[in-house]
Amino acid sequence: MKYTSIEDLYSIYKKHPRISKDTRDIVPSCIYFALKGESFDGNKFATEAIENGAAYAVIDNPEYQKSDQFILVEDSLKTLQELASVHRDNLNIPIIAITGSNGKTTTKELVSVVLNRSLKTHFTQGNYNNHIGVPLTLLQIDTSIEIAVIEMGANHIGEIDFLCNIAKPNYGLITNIGKAHIEGFGGIDGIKKGKTELYRYLEANNGIVFLNEDDSTLTSLIPKIETINYGKQNKVLCQGKLEKSHPTLAGSWNYKEKNGQINSSLYGEYNFYNILVAICIGNYFEINPSDIDEAISLYESKINRSQKIEKGSYTVYLDAYNANPTSMALAIDNFERSLHNNKVTILGDMYELGQDSYEEHLKIINSINASDKIQQALFVGDNFYQHKKELEGILFFKTVQEAKVWFNNNKSDSAFLIKGSRGMKMENILE
DSSP: OOOOOOHHHHHHHHHOOOOSGGGGGOTTTEEEEEEEEEEEESSGHHHHHHHOSSSSSEESSSGOSSSSSSSEOOOOOHHHHHHHHHHTTTOOEEEEEEEEESHHHHHHHHHHEEEEEEEESEOOOOOOOOHHHHHHHHTOOOOOEEEEEEOOOOTTTTTTHHHHHOOOSEEEEEEOSSSHHHHHHTSHHHHHHHHTTTHHHHHHHTOEEEEETTEEEEEEEEOOOOEEEEESSSSEEEEEEEEEOSSEEEEEEEETTTEEEEEEEEEGGHHHHHHHHHHHHHHTTTTTTHHHHHHHOOOOTTTTEEEEETTEEEEEEEEOOOOOOHHHHHHHHHHHHHHOEEEEEEEEEOOOOOGGGGHHHHHHHHHHHHSSSSSSSEEHHHHHHHHHHOTTTTTEESSHHHHHHHHHHHTTOOOOEEEGGGGGOOOGGGO
């Protein structure tokens, strides 16, 4: 049995630089990678991939090797990761890595639209931020690209370090460190250790960190490494001033002798630092200030993140892409300070909290119950429902469908905050 070397595979990839892991997404002359999951084996679809137009299929089961178009390797996933690492070694461009408990996708998109004003920028699409998505993102980079922004997600210790050794970033930033994926990390100390693997990689490889100087957690964890700092303080290189947070964010900034204005369609003070670091990075890479301001002003959040939807007599603040105790508390606080008269929260279960789940869901209920600024509250999902009790102005539903029925009958003349973990699909309430 003869396995194909990574060197030979890279030579093939350079002639066929399109990669697919799904036979439904085959494009002519691409390379199909037969990956495995809990309920599927990509090797079984290798022949279909070739029939659909793939030039080659990378497989790790010799039973499916029917011709020279079937490239046999020991492990398809590891080979995909190694191929991406080799490709990165051949890319002479800066790569910025972004991780954090909250806001990393919005930050990635803001940074990318700013950089793309003057530099051809490639960035992580959707949620391709894991051990499969990062390699696929890197393998999409061609010789025309001048800079790349790579989002890195993690739910256990060692994952960020692993992704860094594939993507080999020159720059990095952590948006924040909060209570996300507690179950996998084993607690807040594990989260700190896992997320700061990005700092330690950059320290070991002479990289540079973009640092939020206002975040005491991040500043306490930064190693001896070159930093480009941003924040609201006078001492930072990139200083921002938040002048208005409702209904959307507005303010000003300065970077050395340059300055500009912030006029964003995003809501929520927690997004101010996501905007500010994009401004900081744009200035560092010498993007024109007016281009930075325009890119920020034109950016609109999509796919259920920080979306403001106005329909008739009601307004919805939809933040249903994900949720954890930190992001939930921030969203509630921002919503409480909005200027609407009749505020309603519709909050769905938070996942991956492990043994902390019971307590963290109860904390959210208690915070809403104690608020005099929320007129009505709905809690949706089994984790919230186990705390069901008779509380004035608070309703408990087991399913999104039940909450949807209530919403359709009570949506007039109100403002709604809809938030929950991705698996809850809270956006279905609006369908």
